[in-house]
Amino acid sequence: MGDIRQHSRAPLARRGCGRLSSLAGGLALVALSLGACAETPGGAAPPESGAASGTPAETHEMLNAVLWQTSSAEYEAVVRQSFRMARMSLDRAMADPSWSAALEQTGAFAGLPPALILDLDETVLDNTPYEDRIIRVEGEFTREGFRKWCEEAKAAATPGAQEFLRYADRQGVAVFYVSARAEAERSCTLRNLKRLGLPLRQGSDQVLLRAKDGKSGHRRRVAARYRVVLLVGDSLEDFVAGSKAAPDQRRLLARAHADRWGRQWIMLPNPMYGHWEATFYDFDYSLPRADKLKKKYRGLKATGTR
Ligand SMILES: [Mg+2]
Numbered sequence: 001m002g003d004i005r006q007h008s009r010a011p012l013a014r015r016g017c018g019r020l021s022s023l024a025g026g027l028a029l030v031a032l033s034l035g036a037c038a039e040t041p042g043g044a045a046p047p048e049s050g051a052a053s054g055t056p057a058e059t060h061e062m063l064n065a066v067l068w069q070t071s072s073a074e075y076e077a078v079v080r081q082s083f084r085m086a087r088m089s090l091d092r093a094m095a096d097p098s099w100s101a102a103l104e105q106t107g108a109f110a111g112l113p114p115a116l117i118l119d120l121d122e123t124v125l126d127n128t129p130y131e132d133r134i135i136r137v138e139g140e141f142t143r144e145g146f147r148k149w150c151e152e153a154k155a156a157a158t159p160g161a162q163e164f165l166r167y168a169d170r171q172g173v174a175v176f177y178v179s180a181r182a183e184a185e186r187s188c189t190l191r192n193l194k195r196l197g198l199p200l201r202q203g204s205d206q207v208l209l210r211a212k213d214g215k216s217g218h219r220r221r222v223a224a225r226y227r228v229v230l231l232v233g234d235s236l237e238d239f240v241a242g243s244k245a246a247p248d249q250r251r252l253l254a255r256a257h258a259d260r261w262g263r264q265w266i267m268l269p270n271p272m273y274g275h276w277e278a279t280f281y282d283f284d285y286s287l288p289r290a291d292k293l294k295k296k297y298r299g300l301k302a303t304g305t306r
Contacts, residue, residue: 060135061293065271070128076159079268083160086232086266087167090116093229093264094171101264102228103240104220115226116168117219119233120179120207122270124165125155125192131272140289141273143182150181150188157196158268169199174226178208178218178238185209216241234270243275244283247299250276 069075093099097110118124130149138145165175181189186209193200208218215237237243242253280299281292
């Protein structure tokens with residue numbers, strides 16, 4: 001979902017298993033994978049031989065991440081902490097007309113009305129029931145699977161998001177939701193936001209979906225009319241262009257803006273998916289799942305130290 005993962009393939013784990021079968025040639029990986037495919041609906045491919053001694057064959061790439069996000073006190077705490085920080089920053093930003101959070105903000109902006117830009121998935125909307133469905137049934141993200149989830153319009157709000165957004169709304173801050181969701185997902189997205197009672201004063205116009213010039217393009221357009229007081233997201237792309245890069249480059253980009261984190265930029269955790277993960281398979285979302293996993297294991301070797 002990336003957010004939201006920008007590919008639209010439909011192969012489930014079973015397809016990945018078929019491919020692995022056809023590659024059978026004595027590789028330990030294949031032998032292990034066949035075992036996984038035979039026994040688990042998700043069909044997670046195991047690591048390369050020797051990469052993780054003792055790793056159970058029956059697992060899914062997102063198991064720990066989804067458990068953490070859905071059930072840990074630590075997730076609850078860090079997200080609430082983030083929205084508290086966001087509220088404190090918002091107060092400071094409102095009192096300081098020279099404050100802008102958007103790199104795309106140019107020209108004189110002190111007199112412009114304030115606006116807040118948030119990502120949607122895993123920032124405002126909690127899609128973990130869909131991620132749970134991926135682990136149990138669907139094997140991996142597909143556009144069709146995500147659309148079905150969107151149509152249900154039953155994502156909860158992340159902890160503290162509703163309170164923060166209502167506070168911002170009471171302060172007269174315009175709220176823009178910027179997402180890589182597809183245009184076809186607009187009405188179900190709006191239904192979900194309305195169901196949660198989130199600020200939608202400008203209606204559909206404040207929900208900015210997938211654009212050719214990405215989230216940075218949306219920020220530039222908002223910044224032409226508003227002073228952007230805060231950015232909130234769960235992915236580097238929610239703050240700065242250039243997120244689709246190698247892991248080291250992404251970390252350097254985050255470091256280059258060190259003084260903005262926790263002040264003008266509030267990052268929420270998402271260990272389940274995102275550019276941070278897709279970079280290991282060069283953002284080639286069409287790759288079979290087992291190939292992605294192999295590349296991620298190679299990434300583990302390449303990025304063992306900071
Ligand atoms: Mg997101």
